[in-house]
Amino acid sequence: MATQGQVITCKAAVAWEPNKPLVIEEVQVAPPQAGEVRVKILFTALCHTDAYTWGGKDPEGLFPCILGHEAAGIVESVGEGVSEVQPGDHVIPCYQAECRECKFCKSGKTNLCGKVRVATGVGVMLNDRQSRFSIKGKPIYHFMGTSTFSQYTVVHDVSVAKIDPAAPLEKVCLLGCGVPTGKLLHFILRSLGAVWNTAKVEAGSTVAIFGLGTVGLAVAEGAKTAGASRIIGIDIDVKKFDLAKNFGVTEFINPKDHEQPIQQVIVDLTDGGVDYSFECIGNVSVMRAALECCHKGWGTSVIVGVAASGQEISTRPFQLVTGRVWKGTAFGGFKSRSQVPGLVDKYMKKEIKIDEYISHNLTLNDINKAFDLMHDGASLRVVLNMHV
Numbered sequence: 001m002a003t004q005g006q007v008i009t010c011k012a013a014v015a016w017e018p019n020k021p022l023v024i025e026e027v028q029v030a031p032p033q034a035g036e037v038r039v040k041i042l043f044t045a046l047c048h049t050d051a052y053t054w055g056g057k058d059p060e061g062l063f064p065c066i067l068g069h070e071a072a073g074i075v076e077s078v079g080e081g082v083s084e085v086q087p088g089d090h091v092i093p094c095y096q097a098e099c100r101e102c103k104f105c106k107s108g109k110t111n112l113c114g115k116v117r118v119a120t121g122v123g124v125m126l127n128d129r130q131s132r133f134s135i136k137g138k139p140i141y142h143f144m145g146t147s148t149f150s151q152y153t154v155v156h157d158v159s160v161a162k163i164d165p166a167a168p169l170e171k172v173c174l175l176g177c178g179v180p181t182g183k184l185l186h187f188i189l190r191s192l193g194a195v196w197n198t199a200k201v202e203a204g205s206t207v208a209i210f211g212l213g214t215v216g217l218a219v220a221e222g223a224k225t226a227g228a229s230r231i232i233g234i235d236i237d238v239k240k241f242d243l244a245k246n247f248g249v250t251e252f253i254n255p256k257d258h259e260q261p262i263q264q265v266i267v268d269l270t271d272g273g274v275d276y277s278f279e280c281i282g283n284v285s286v287m288r289a290a291l292e293c294c295h296k297g298w299g300t301s302v303i304v305g306v307a308a309s310g311q312e313i314s315t316r317p318f319q320l321v322t323g324r325v326w327k328g329t330a331f332g333g334f335k336s337r338s339q340v341p342g343l344v345d346k347y348m349k350k351e352i353k354i355d356e357y358i359s360h361n362l363t364l365n366d367i368n369k370a371f372d373l374m375h376d377g378a379s380l381r382v383v384l385n386m387h388v
């Protein structure tokens with residue numbers, strides 16, 4: 001291919017400083033080194049985590065950088081030793097890597113992978129601890145090992161999932177983060193004990209979901225599929241309530257309508273608390289409420305939201321002594337390279353929703369408008385066409 005082994009100059013949205021509008025720049029993207037893959041990004045969506053890092057709340061946030069981690073594209077070229085993908089393959093970059101060799105991957109206990117995390121946390125590639133992005137010689141940091149707000153990006157080979165080439169990339173890009181993250185209910189249930197019959201356990205269970213963005217709505221969809229009898233959605237933005245009905249939410253609570261703490265409101269409504277709760281916001285006070293609205297003896301609360309640097313969670317230990325369980329998840333517990341292709345197949349068979357989470361389609365040039373829509377609560381997922 002003409003570009004193989006060459007530096008590619010293309011457009012990317014660069015975050016020069018926290019909170020300052022992203023700037024569409026011409027960036028130079030170096031060829032992939034050993035174990036790396038250069039991907040032409042066709043479509044990317046925005047996730048709240050991009051806004052969080054851009055907002056200066058991420059202790060791992062480095063500037064200038066190229067954000068973005070929910071995307072789909074086509075492999076342009078591969079570095080030495082890359083065997084699982086080749087130019088032309090359709091792929092989803094995966095911020096959560098899967099090397100299949102490290103102690104995390106081999107543990108059978110987690111979807112986290114240790115192979116490249118040390119590099120992706122500091123915005124560089126593992127090989128030489130350098131960035132593949134630059135502008136006139138000035139390095140620009142990578143983000144989450146994906147940097148999908150660029151027309152071309154370089155990722156580690158352990159961070160790319162090969163998918164069905166028939167899948168529409170403008171839709172399945174959402175499988176790079178938000179939708180799988182919300183599909184975590186089955187993972188949580190599995191981790192509670194393989195001997196349980198999931199369907200029987202779940203029939204009749206009650207669920208509270210704090211935050212009805214894409215992640216919270218995907219949790220609702222999963223809870224509905226699992227047979228939950230009551231799915232209580234909690235949000236301070238009433239616009240989310242009508243929408244959330246389509247994803248299985250059966251009751252709504254706006255904390256602003258209540259004087260009592262929201263956990264008390266939910267405990268009163270549910271005869272002592274819910275079986276499962278999910279915090280999909282990133283607010284540590286809400287995390288506490290989400291734990292404390294769980295039923296004594298068995299209620300499980302899952303932290304999904306990402307909280308700002310320096311924030312800590314707290315509760316009375318008595319909440320845990322009396323049987324509530326507090327846990328968290330990254331990427332819904334899915335092993336990325338192994339399981340993302342299967343999620344694409346499920347979408348193709350109409351077994352999981354994706355289209356319903358896409359509220360806007362814009363272009364890379366509109367990226368700041370897309371962040372405005374997110375901040376105004378006016379969007380679910382905004383998908384950017386990267387080459388228009």
Ligand SMILES: NC(=O)c1ccc[n+]([C@@H]2O[C@H](COP(=O)([O-])OP(=O)(O)OC[C@H]3O[C@@H](n4cnc5c(N)ncnc54)[C@H](O)[C@@H]3O)[C@@H](O)[C@H]2O)c1
Binds near residue numbers: 177216283304307330
């Ligand atoms: N753990 C993971 O793997 C993972 C993956 C993706 C996203 N996330 C995180 O999940 C969270 C949700 O992501 P998203 O993209 O769905 O975000 P989003 O911005 O689309 O949705 C957040 C929702 O929370 C609501 N909200 C805000 N403050 C609230 C409050 N105090 N009480 C009730 N509702 C409130 C907002 O109105 C909005 O509807 C973010 O923190 C994101 O960083 C985590």
Ligand SMILES: N[C@@H](CCC(=O)N[C@@H](CSCO)C(=O)NCC(=O)O)C(=O)O
Binds near residue numbers: 048
């Ligand atoms: N950099 C932050 C951590 C951010 C975080 O927790 N990220 C989630 C994914 S959010 C996707 O939208 C995650 O998967 N974490 C596990 C990991 O990063 O390995 C910080 O340092 O606080």
Ligand SMILES: [Zn+2]
Binds near residue numbers: 048049050069177178
């Ligand atoms: Zn995300």
Ligand SMILES: [Zn+2]
Binds near residue numbers: 097100106115
């Ligand atoms: Zn690994």
